[in-house]
Amino acid sequence: xxxxxxxxxxxxxxxxxxxxxxxxxxxxxxxxxxxxxxxxxxxxxxxxxxxxxxxxxxxxxxxxxxxxxxxxxxxxxxxxxxxxxxxxxxxxxxxxxxxxxxxxxxxxxxxxxxxxxxxxxxxxxxxxxxxxxxxxxxxx
Numbered sequence: 769x770x771x772x773x774x775x776x777x778x779x780x781x782x783x784x785x786x787x788x789x790x791x792x793x794x795x796x797x798x799x800x801x802x803x804x805x806x807x808x809x810x811x812x813x814x815x816x817x818x819x820x821x822x823x824x825x826x827x828x829x830x831x832x833x834x835x836x837x838x839x840x841x842x843x844x845x846x847x848x849x850x851x852x853x854x855x856x857x858x859x860x861x862x863x864x865x866x867x868x869x870x871x872x873x874x875x876x877x878x879x880x881x882x883x884x885x886x887x888x889x890x891x892x893x894x895x896x897x898x899x900x901x902x903x904x905x906x907x908x
Contacts, residue, residue: 787881801844863877886901
């Protein structure tokens with residue numbers, strides 16, 4: 769596996785062809801799940817979660833917050849459909865987060881497809897921070 773080439777919270781984004789991105793998602797330092805997808809799957813997450821949230825009567829952020837809270841306290845839902853939507857909502861929240869790299873403004877989702885991403889959702893009371901580490905898939 770490629771070693772992370774940058775410090776936590778700082779992203780360096782390569783130029784070039786998009787590849788599958790592997791997201792390793794942790795909550796307060798504990799691995800919750802690993803998900804791999806390419807541009808098509810990432811687009812699906814970005815499109816489907818807001819629709820599911822609207823259908824449930826939530827904003828996308830509140831829908832994702834509920835999914836994250838459930839995952840934080842109870843883990844991934846056992847129901848396969850519910851568990852998949854829960855993971856998609858968590859991914860949506862990460863993709864929707866602001867990039868911490870001033871050289872790459874916008875959202876993390878604007879750059880997904882170039883790097884592998886580790887995201888740790890860290891909580892301090894009711895405040896959540898998304899700690900990000902990204903690296904090129906083929907770096908050694």
